[in-house]
Amino acid sequence: MTEQRTLTEKGRETRLRLLRSAEQLLATQGYANMRITDITSNAGLSAGAFYRYFTDRHQITLELMREMIDEMAEFIRSPFDESDPKRSVLESTHKYFEFYDEHRAVLGVLVEMSQTDAQVAAFWDETKRAFYARIARSLRRGVRLGVIRDDIDPQIAAEMLGSMTEFYAFQRFAMNGSGLTDVSTADATRTIAEIWISGMGLNEQDVQRSAPDDTETD
Numbered sequence: 001m002t003e004q005r006t007l008t009e010k011g012r013e014t015r016l017r018l019l020r021s022a023e024q025l026l027a028t029q030g031y032a033n034m035r036i037t038d039i040t041s042n043a044g045l046s047a048g049a050f051y052r053y054f055t056d057r058h059q060i061t062l063e064l065m066r067e068m069i070d071e072m073a074e075f076i077r078s079p080f081d082e083s084d085p086k087r088s089v090l091e092s093t094h095k096y097f098e099f100y101d102e103h104r105a106v107l108g109v110l111v112e113m114s115q116t117d118a119q120v121a122a123f124w125d126e127t128k129r130a131f132y133a134r135i136a137r138s139l140r141r142g143v144r145l146g147v148i149r150d151d152i153d154p155q156i157a158a159e160m161l162g163s164m165t166e167f168y169a170f171q172r173f174a175m176n177g178s179g180l181t182d183v184s185t186a187d188a189t190r191t192i193a194e195i196w197i198s199g200m201g202l203n204e205q206d207v208q209r210s211a212p213d214d215t216e217t218d
Helices: 009-028 036-043 057-075 085-102 104-113 118-145 154-174 185-199
Strands: none
Touching (some): 009 036, 057 104, 104 118
16 A cells, blocks of 8 residues: 555545545445445545555555544543543543544444454554553552542553443444443433542542533433
């Protein structure tokens, strides 16, 4: 594939059109049924255009996953506020659900393919480790500041709390709420945040008062 940094503006635009087309098709057809001709036709491009940027549908799907995860890492970033740690938890959870909802198709395919595709599995493991490491850093900072309990291993807590949030998001958005109680995203966000907060010993403030404005209903 041509390195993105050497592409002309037109080349970058074409590549982006192909990525967006693949993302749309993953949502409507899934990876197994997505063909290269579908991607190019949906993007309004010739079949030959695809191979100037990607080798096959597996590569474009991996590129889509990588770009999406990079975007997610920036989107959900919420600096830890020691003066109101509950607000930090609520904001980061809210952003995570918002992003997962918008990109549910690709994230669903990512989880599905990680079960059978070694390359996707390695990428997903790396992504989760980075996600848990970020949570663990925030927990350690909270411990140092005296706003989070110090009798639980921050790394283990990060992995358990992060896994709970990710699996709930997967069921709610990628699996369309299969097996879950029908509640608003705002209520789901608040409930998960309360579990984080009480589990880590942050009980002295009112979660409801700290919650970000969110009038969304499902």
